Amino acid sequence: MGHKKNRIVLALGGNALQADPKDTRAESQLVTAKQTAKPIVDLIQEGHEVIIAHGNGPQVGQLIATYEGASQGNPNLPIMPFPECGAMSQGYIGYHLQQAIREELFKRQINKSIAALVTQVVVDEKDPGFQNPTKPVGSFFTEEEAVELMNEKGYTMKEDAGRGWRRVVASPEPVDVVEAPLVRTLVDAGHIVITVGGGGIPVVDRGHGRLEGVPAVIDKDFASGKIAEILDADYLIILTAVEKVAIHFNTPEQRDLDEITIEEALQYIEEGHFAPGSMLPKVKAALKFVQSKPGRKALITSLEKAKEGIQGKTGTVLKS
C-alpha cells in the first residue's frame, strides 16, 4: 500500500550544518552537510516534495566578525555590510547542501536536480525587532568576554539558553518571500530547492521595484513557516538537536511532548517552557503554520528521526 506524498518544507538547524560548534572550518561544515544529506534524500526517495531551508546564525556571525577584524586599521578592506554577509552565508551553505544532496541523489540513482536560490525576504522597517535585538549570531563567549565586547565594539550580547553569551542582532518577522514564485515553479517541475537560507536576506520594499537590504538576521524557523504557507505545504518540519520538544526542559520534571494542540502550545508558551532564541521560535513558527489553514501539520524533531516523525512514530507534532 502506498503512502501519502507530502509537500514538505524542511528547516535545518545548526547541528545539521556544523556538527561541532567550535569547529567552524568550511571543510568540516561540508562533511556535516554530507551527513545531513542522507535523511533528506530518504524523504525524497519516498516521493515527498522537499523544499529545504536552513539557519546561518554561526556562519553570518563569523563572516561579520572576520570582516570587522580584518578591516581594523586597513582602509583598503571595508567592513562587509550585514545583508551582504547574510547573502554570502546563504550562498556558501547552499553550495555545501547542493553538493552534498546531489552526491547522495547520484549514489541512489535518483534523477533529480537541486539548486540553492539566493532568496530575499521582505521585512517591515517598522518591525519592533529593529529596536530590540534578539537573534543570537556567531560564537559563544564567557560573560567576561561578552562584557569586554559590549564595551569595546558596542555589541548587544545576551546569554543564549544556558550555552554561553552571544552577540544578538535585530530579527524582524518575515512578511513575504521575494523569489517565492520561482521556488514554486521549480518545485512544481519536480526539482529540489534550497531557499530562505539563513531566514533569507532581509530587504525592505521601497516601491517601484526597489528592494533595499537591511542589517538584520531573520529567524529561519519563521522564514521556513512563511515559505511553507506560500507554497501551500502539507508539512513544516523543523529539524534540530532534540527528538522532541519538552516542558520543564532540562529539569528533573522534564516531559517530552508527542502531539500537542494549538491550545496546549499557547499555554506552554505562556508558561515559559521554551527558551527564547532556541525552542520558542520553533514552537511559534509551527503554531503559526498550522493556524494558517486547516489540515497543515508541523513536526519538530531531530534530523535522524525525520522519516520516523512523518510516519507518526516520534517527534513533537502540532496539528490544526
Ligand SMILES: Nc1ncnc2c1ncn2[C@@H]1O[C@H](COP(=O)(O)OP(=O)(O)O)[C@@H](O)[C@H]1O
Ligand atoms: N522546551 C524545550 N524543549 C526542547 N529543547 C529545548 C527547549 N528549550 C530549549 N531547548 C533547546 O533548544 C535547542 C534548539 O534550539 P537551537 O539549537 O537554537 O536550534 P537550531 O537547531 O535551529 O540551531 C535544543 O537543542 C535544546 O537544547
Ligand SMILES: NC(=O)OP(=O)(O)O
Ligand atoms: N537565521 C537563523 O535563524 O539562523 P540559526 O537557525 O542558525 O539561528
